[in-house]
Structure formats: C-alpha cells, structure tokens
Amino acid sequence: MTTNYQLKRADFIFKNENDWKEVLSKNISHPPQKLINELISSELKGRGGAGFPTGLKWKLSAEAVDEIKYVICNADEGEPGTFKDREILSKVPFKVLTAMAICGHVIGAREGYIYLRGEYFFLRPELNKVISEFEYYCREINFDFTIRIFMGSGAYICGEETALFESMEGKRGEPRNKPPFPSSYGYMGKPTVINNVETLAHTYTIFKYGAKRFYDLGVQYSRGSKLFSVSGDTPKPGIYELELGMSLVDFVDEFGDGDTKAVQVGGASGFLVPRKRFNETAIGFQGKLTGISLPTGGSMMLFNSSRSMFNVLDNYLEFFREESCGQCTPCRVGCQQLLNGIKAVKRGEKNAQYLDKLLRLTETMQYTAKCGLGQSVANSFSSIVENFREEMIY
Amino acid sequence: MPILQGVVEQEKYLSEYSMIEIARELDLPASEVYGTATFYSFLEYKKMGRYIIRICKTITCSMKGKNQVLLAIEDMLKIGVGETTPDGNFSLLQTNCLGFCHKAPAMLINNEVYNELTPEKVREILSMYMNRKKEGGPYDN
Numbered sequence: 001m002t003t004n005y006q007l008k009r010a011d012f013i014f015k016n017e018n019d020w021k022e023v024l025s026k027n028i029s030h031p032p033q034k035l036i037n038e039l040i041s042s043e044l045k046g047r048g049g050a051g052f053p054t055g056l057k058w059k060l061s062a063e064a065v066d067e068i069k070y071v072i073c074n075a076d077e078g079e080p081g082t083f084k085d086r087e088i089l090s091k092v093p094f095k096v097l098t099a100m101a102i103c104g105h106v107i108g109a110r111e112g113y114i115y116l117r118g119e120y121f122f123l124r125p126e127l128n129k130v131i132s133e134f135e136y137y138c139r140e141i142n143f144d145f146t147i148r149i150f151m152g153s154g155a156y157i158c159g160e161e162t163a164l165f166e167s168m169e170g171k172r173g174e175p176r177n178k179p180p181f182p183s184s185y186g187y188m189g190k191p192t193v194i195n196n197v198e199t200l201a202h203t204y205t206i207f208k209y210g211a212k213r214f215y216d217l218g219v220q221y222s223r224g225s226k227l228f229s230v231s232g233d234t235p236k237p238g239i240y241e242l243e244l245g246m247s248l249v250d251f252v253d254e255f256g257d258g259d260t261k262a263v264q265v266g267g268a269s270g271f272l273v274p275r276k277r278f279n280e281t282a283i284g285f286q287g288k289l290t291g292i293s294l295p296t297g298g299s300m301m302l303f304n305s306s307r308s309m310f311n312v313l314d315n316y317l318e319f320f321r322e323e324s325c326g327q328c329t330p331c332r333v334g335c336q337q338l339l340n341g342i343k344a345v346k347r348g349e350k351n352a353q354y355l356d357k358l359l360r361l362t363e364t365m366q367y368t369a370k371c372g373l374g375q376s377v378a379n380s381f382s383s384i385v386e387n388f389r390e391e392m393i394y
Numbered sequence: 395m396p397i398l399q400g401v402v403e404q405e406k407y408l409s410e411y412s413m414i415e416i417a418r419e420l421d422l423p424a425s426e427v428y429g430t431a432t433f434y435s436f437l438e439y440k441k442m443g444r445y446i447i448r449i450c451k452t453i454t455c456s457m458k459g460k461n462q463v464l465l466a467i468e469d470m471l472k473i474g475v476g477e478t479t480p481d482g483n484f485s486l487l488q489t490n491c492l493g494f495c496h497k498a499p500a501m502l503i504n505n506e507v508y509n510e511l512t513p514e515k516v517r518e519i520l521s522m523y524m525n526r527k528k529e530g531g532p533y534d535n
Contacts, residue, residue: 081453081454
C-alpha cells in the first residue's frame, strides 16, 4: 500500500527566473563529464511518459563519436489530456533554450531544433523572438549554438522520437526500427539527444540548484517533481506541479468533484484506474517496492459517474485508429478491429465473450506492434474493459 | 515539409499540380511527395475554404459539450463535417486533441485558438469572421 505519500506541491518549472544567462555561462564552463554525473545523480527520468533516465541518454550521445550531433526538443505534445509543454514554452521558454544549449555543450552539438506541433502554430512568432535574443547572447559569449523551430503538421505519431526524425527529414512520420537508438543514429543518421520540453526544463533546475535539490523531491525510483495536466470532471482544471509518488487517493481528494468514478492516468495510451483501486495506486515510475505505480506523461483525466466508459473507450479507439501511422499491421488493423469489436458487442451483434477475444488481440498488439502507439493501446483498452465490463455490454 | 507547409499556408491546400511541381524541383518521385503530404492531417490535398475550422473531438472536449458546439456551427454555416461552404469561405473539420483539455471544448480557425466554447460563443466568433469578410479586411490570422 502506498497511502503514506501526501500530495506535495512544488514550484520549480514556472518559477520566474531571469538568470538564464548566468546559468548558461556558468554551466558551459564545466567539463561535460561533471554535468553528466550531476544529471545521473539527480535520477531525472524523461517526462514525456516513457521515463528513460535523462543522464544516461546524454551520456550515450556524448560518447558517440561524430562531427555533427543534434539536440532536439520534442514539443509535439499530442497525448489527449496533455497541455503542459505549451505552457512551458509560452511562460519560461528561456529555461528550455538554455537547457538545450547546455546539452549541446555536453554532447558536442552545435545545432538544436524544437519540433513544435502544428496545432501550436500560434506560439511560433513569440518563440522565434525569444530564440533570436538567446542566440544573440550565445554569440556574445562566443558559444556556438543555434536553435531552429520545425513545425509539425498534425500527426500524433510524430511525438514518437524516430517518427519525429523521419518527419524532420521530410518523410512520412513512420517510426523506425530500434535499435539503433537516437543516441547513435538519430536525425539525419547522426547522434541525437531528444528530450521532452518538460525534461529540459527540469534539467535547468538541476543545473542551477544542483542534483540534490531535485533528488530530495519524490520517492525512490521516482525522483523530482512533475507537471500534471488536470482535466475532465474537475472543478479546477489546469496545470499543477506535484512531487512524484503521491497516491491517487490524495490526488482525487484534491482535484475530484466528489463523484469521481475513474481517473485516466497518462492519456489515451495510459491506464484507467477505477475508484476501488485509487488507494493502492501511486503516480510515478515503475518501482518494485511501491506496489502499483503508474508512469505518466502528466495527463490526468477525471471522469465522474455520469460518464459512460463505453463512450470513453470508443473515443480513444477512434483516436488511435486515426493516428496509427499504418506502417505495421498489428496496430493498423488492430485498432480498427478493436473499435468495430466493441461497437458490435454494444449493439448485441457479438456476445460478451467476444470482449475476451479483443483482450487477447490487444495482448498480441502489445508484443508485435513496432512502436509505443500500438503497444500502448492495450493499456487503456484492457484497464477499461476489465474494470467496466458491464458498461461495454449493456 | 517546410515547402509543403508554405504552399498550404498560401493556397490552403496542395493541388496535384503543386505536388508534381515540388517533386520536379526537388528531383523526387511525385509519389514520395504525395506520400508525405497525405500523411499529415494539416496538409490538405483537397480544396479548402479560406477559413478552416478544426474542432477538437477528443475525449475531454467531447465530454464538455463539443457536439452542441458542432451542431451550432453546422446550423450556422449549413455544412457538415468535411464540407466547405459554397462561397469557399469556411471548411469544417474535426481533429484530434488540440491540447486545451482544461479549457474544453476548443477549436482552431486557421491558426487561431478558441476555447471554452459554447453554442452562443461560437456563433459570435463565426459572425465576426463573416463580417471580416464583408468589410474586406485582412483575411488571414
């Protein structure tokens, strides 16, 4: 049981700090190895949802031998229920740019890109202004680093890192096979560090205050704080920075409307947690000691008892069906079949046992799909069907 | 892709002609250009209206009354989803999550975001666009 963790607010990301120039010039005078060690000891994990240790990522790219390397900021935030990255880029863009430049110093890259999703086109003029101010300062201190914005065009799958590279190279945004990983073969086949917007903003905190400050937040395996995008049936939707490791019960007490039936953790590709499991669920990265612990890209959607879980699942599957890139069969056909399947059960054309068949299909998808999209359809599908089976049928 | 985006910005869609021209200039097979263009939902390859309305249909927006808003738009413009008004001014589309779940429901008109929509509010916004057209003011955002 993980009920001992309280909800703790933190305030790092949006704290308005105008000292990015000092943070930048101070850190690029440190040797890369020192910065990498600092990151590793902070135990920062990627905030996009997958949770890969950031320090390790930078280390691998730093070790790769190549003349040209890239730093990419992944701002293709498309997961339903997520909107934190937009706020970071509009409120504290300098932190992200500074972190990118420091990363460039660490791995030996001179070019950075921000892959901004097409839906956030309106951010671009402001962001461009900030970038030119930033580059101006870089030239002043004789630090060679440029940042360009690359616009996406409305494809969810391009948030997947290798699909993002393909997209930047002007191709269809279809994920590549892994390995090779981006740290050795990324954009244009060069070693690339690709980090989520929020991850970069956290590294800024770490480089400014030191790893200890960050490490002290959160719980074992899930260090630090994280932005949560709260939406759905809640009286106070918005973005909140909370320490990791809190129990879902405390979360619902704080943000629920008193009638919360279930919470979708991690967007459409995450898990749905029904009320009876709130107690035993904590929010953080998978750790063996904490019982059930769910990772999240920060999306928390609350549903109250007036919502039909069938409609929710129907909506997710339609989303996946449209956003599947169509490259691999398990995902392309699987998403269609799941959607058709639950509709057929609902209409009574198939009997309830058909749901078990569909569950087995999601299992197959989990093993055989090429990228995270197809693999994660199983998460929401099985957690909804298993917990709200009767709603699927009647 | 920036080329394709540029064409879409100017002409609102990618015609067969422009795709073939792009392929010729870049020395690529036209099929490759077509493949890329049709992959992305914001790169239209059918003729679109001057204002493209994209309303978010993902879960939170759906829960918060997207359908009423959509009905209000359809009623006002007399077009369905995927259609363009006969005068070529408005196209109506549904899209996936726009990232405004905390201010649902949301829509984009070209690159401008409108959120916390209600049927009344959406009528106001649309009449603003219609008037803008009459006055002959600037068309694009």
